[in-house]
Amino acid sequence: MIKILLTFWFFLLGSAVGSFLNVVIYRLPRRESIVFPPSHCPFCGHKLSAKDLIPILSYIILKGKCRYCGAKISSRYPIVEFLTAIFYALVFWLYGFSFSTLKLLILFSMLLPVFFIDLEHMLIPDVITIPGTGVGLIISLFEGRLAQGILGSLIFGGILLLIYVIALLILKEEGMGQGDIKLGFMLGSFLGIKLSLLSLFLSYFIGGLFSLLIILIKGKDLKTAIPFGPFLIIGALISLFFGKTLINLYLSLF
Structure with missing residues (x-):
């Protein structure tokens, strides 16, 4: 009761x-x-x-x-x-x-504004993501996993930055917004290495399916701008709640 x-x-x-x-x-x-x-x-x-x-x-x-x-x-x-x-x-x-509750509530309270702002304005405010990265690293420190937080941030944000640079060099256009990259650094600081990689995979998988549906239903083309921040957030939240289960399920296939 x-x-x-x-x-x-x-x-x-x-x-x-x-x-x-x-x-x-x-x-x-x-x-x-x-x-x-x-x-x-x-x-x-x-x-x-x-x-x-x-x-x-x-x-x-x-x-x-x-x-x-x-x-x-x-x-x-x-x-x-x-x-x-x-x-x-x-x-x-x-x-x-518990500390896990505090961590999740803080993270969600930062991610929800990012989700709706990016959805409406295709903008991810630095005033949330940059301090948010610091908050994630501080929480990682208190959890005794600071190295995981740092590496997760570098991997998540670094991979997005690499994709951004490759798109500029090859396609001569931005493959994503710079705000997405900063959001990646923030998410990685909370997720650590394994969950960052899983979150990236889920984000692109879910984002790809959604983009395909938009093309099929509304007749848009591949160059139609779609905010990617919400998919990064969805992938991160799925990873936080179900990441270990999904990883173990994947490993059991081999």
Whole structure:
């Protein structure tokens, strides 16, 4: 019973964090402060009251519209709040009060804004990935695996950098954004060597399948720009939760 109540508390905590992450997602690409001014409607500029800022519920109660001007509110807001709430609750349910829980919650809280910002603006903010790499290395130090964090960062980011340089030399164009490379350095600092390699494979595999679907369904060509950051993030999260199982399953085939 206590664990259920604590899990619900983490759900509420996650929804509140998600509400803040929505501010980050909206303001960072616009180079606005994430602290000032207080939350307001992006259409009419009216300052939002506490009853307008209840995570998930406010969107439902207001039927997805601003209370003051009636403008439609993006569905991204409740989606981000719900995803964060579910992730926080799930991680606590699986790992309880542990360093692993803290690590996963910190990482997810940095990755979710990157996911949606890159999806919408094809931009990965340095203000998240560069400090994020430092955070990953500090966590690796506390875990007693600093060498793994450093090598993972160099391998993940280094391989993406190599692909970037090869694309420039051979195709005379960028094969990916520089933000993806910095994100790779950050992810590697959390993942270590083996999970970094697995994450890279999964990212390209999932990204390739998605690109193929886009080409088949929408008739786009191979040069259509598709943000790669979300696939790097998906690959990393799969590796964190299921990496050891996937690696052992692969090795059992031989």
